[in-house]
Amino acid sequence: MDGSIKQLLKGVNLYLIGMMGSGKTTIGNLLAQAVNYSFIDTDEVIVKAAGKPISDIFITEGEPAFRQLESNVLAQVCAYTKLTIATGGGIVLRRENWSYLHHGLIIWLDVPVEILLERLKEDQTRPLLQDPDTQNKLRSLLDERYSLYSQADLHIEITQQETPEQTVTNILQAIPGVLKTPVEKFQN
Numbered sequence: 001m002d003g004s005i006k007q008l009l010k011g012v013n014l015y016l017i018g019m020m021g022s023g024k025t026t027i028g029n030l031l032a033q034a035v036n037y038s039f040i041d042t043d044e045v046i047v048k049a050a051g052k053p054i055s056d057i058f059i060t061e062g063e064p065a066f067r068q069l070e071s072n073v074l075a076q077v078c079a080y081t082k083l084t085i086a087t088g089g090g091i092v093l094r095r096e097n098w099s100y101l102h103h104g105l106i107i108w109l110d111v112p113v114e115i116l117l118e119r120l121k122e123d124q125t126r127p128l129l130q131d132p133d134t135q136n137k138l139r140s141l142l143d144e145r146y147s148l149y150s151q152a153d154l155h156i157e158i159t160q161q162e163t164p165e166q167t168v169t170n171i172l173q174a175i176p177g178v179l180k181t182p183v184e185k186f187q188n
């Protein structure tokens with residue numbers, strides 16, 4: 001890894017936000033390796049703690065209970081440093097989550113609905129996509145969330161098919177340009 005990025009980061013956590021299928025889990029894992037951080041996926045922590053898949057949590061306990069678990073996990077992880085954290089697509093919905101996210105650098109993976117649809121057309125694990133019209137569902141979720149995702153520190157726009165490795169390279173190149181902001185945030 002480029003030593004200068006490591007020095008710039010100073011252990012600041014990297015939070016990946018964005019729609020389902022935008023690649024938070026896949027890219028978060030690779031990004032963590034690239035900057036020598038540990039990787040955490042909030043969905044994975046919830047599934048392990050609950051002992052059941054997210055779709056079951058939605059059915060048996062409901063979405064509000066899932067959102068509470070998600071906030072609890074975020075509150076716990078933000079106490080640590082040197083983490084890359086893949087969040088769930090809906091993490092941006094609760095105002096309290098932003099106070100946790102702003103402890104670190106927030107990276108938005110912005111992927112067009114057409115690509116999300118292609119990636120998720122066979123998916124059975126995301127309860128919010130178990131809808132007869134997946135495309136319309138994705139569009140309305142994105143409409144609802146767009147202004148929230150826009151509050152990220154770093155906007156990574158993915159306009160065409162690219163490999164996860166290419167996206168990681170783009171993120172690493174873009175980080176120095178925005179890192180000043182969150183570090184200043186800590187010093188105030």
Ligand SMILES: Nc1ncnc2c1ncn2[C@@H]1O[C@H](COP(=O)(O)OP(=O)(O)O)[C@@H](O)[C@H]1O
Pocket residue numbers: 018019020021022023024025026027086119161162163164167
């Ligand atoms: N270039 C890419 N970047 C990230 N994910 C990709 C890419 N191409 C295909 N995928 C696939 O998209 C799917 C969704 O990715 P995932 O990391 O689970 O997204 P998220 O955590 O944002 O919901 C996975 O099956 C992943 O392998």
Ligand SMILES: O=C(O)C1=C[C@@H](OP(=O)(O)O)[C@@H](O)[C@H](O)C1
Pocket residue numbers: 018019020021024025043054087088089090091125126127128
């Ligand atoms: O967008 C959402 O509301 C959700 C996204 C999912 O995570 P991914 O974004 O990793 O798919 C998961 O947290 C849950 O199914 C709800």
Ligand SMILES: [Mg+2]
Pocket residue numbers: 024025026041043086087088
């Ligand atoms: Mg994920």
